[in-house]
Amino acid sequence: MTQTFPRTMVGGISLPRLLIGTNWIFGYSHTSSSADKQIVQRNGNLDAMAAILKAYLEHGVDAVMGPLSDVPYAFDAIKKAEDDTGKRIIRIDTPTPCVDDSAEGRKKAEATFDKSKAGGSDFCLIHHQAAEQLVNKNKQILDRLPDYTDMIRQRGMLPGLSAHMPELIVYSDLNEYDVETYIQLYNCMGFLMQVEIEYVHKIIWSAKKPVMTIKPMAAGRCSPFVGITFSFATLRPCDMVTVGAASVEEVHEDVEIALAALERRPPTWRAATAPPSPAS
Secondary structure, three states, X not given: OOOOOOEEEEOOEEEEOEEEOOHHHHOOOOOOHXXXXXXXXXXOOHHHHHHHHHHHHOOOOOEEEEOHHHOOOHHHHHHHHXXXXXXXXXXXXXXXXXXXXXXXXXXXXXXXHHHHHHOOOOEXXXXXXXXXXXXXXXXXXXXXXXXXXXXXXXXXXXXXXXXXXXXXXXXXXXXXXXXXXXXXXXXOOOOOOOOOHHHHHHHHHHOOOOEEEEOOOOOOOOOHHHHHHHHHHHOOOOOEEEEOOOOHHHHHHHHHHHHHHHHOXXXXXXXXXXXXXXXO
């Protein structure tokens, strides 16, 4: 029987408060090129990704985030998981459009969004590598952002921003740009965060839209229990935590840790995770 993970609403769509991350599928270890290669060798294919997605679906976690339209097999893996389970997966794509202020640049951006739409994306959140090029700190604006959110809306997707720079959230709210949600780095170690944890926490709690937090375990630098528990303990009820897993077994462990954090109880560790008995 499928569990129903606690949910929130974003742009009129019901999302689980735990989102499926893809770094441990697509090969972004934030450690080394050899670690990236190891991830891809293990999980960088349609069948492995589909198996991990199906494990999340067992718990009612039915939304996946990542640069889906950049990975050739990603949308096919999602479709396979859907076909095998009869359950739909919400697609949160994070493409990196060209943001050059030219006719050619806009043409390239539209092609990027077309590709995202073709894969069935529900959300199209402009990757921080592109969005941060629009930041004007002097004017406290995201220059020409409405051009790109309009392109996304025209294709029937919900727009948002991936924010490594916390200014993206602050300036977007200040100017009331047409975005439905934000992605923001947030973890107990401050990993990759550009300012202090306390300040990012304040920004998240002040955000006018729900926030999808990422890297709760600081790319493996802290344990799932510590990272996931910290995130859910310090976020708003409308916010989400994105958790990737390298295996089906990790999915079940991480979901249980997340549920325990939300339910204010200790996790029920699976027998497979218990230490072996000492040899007699």
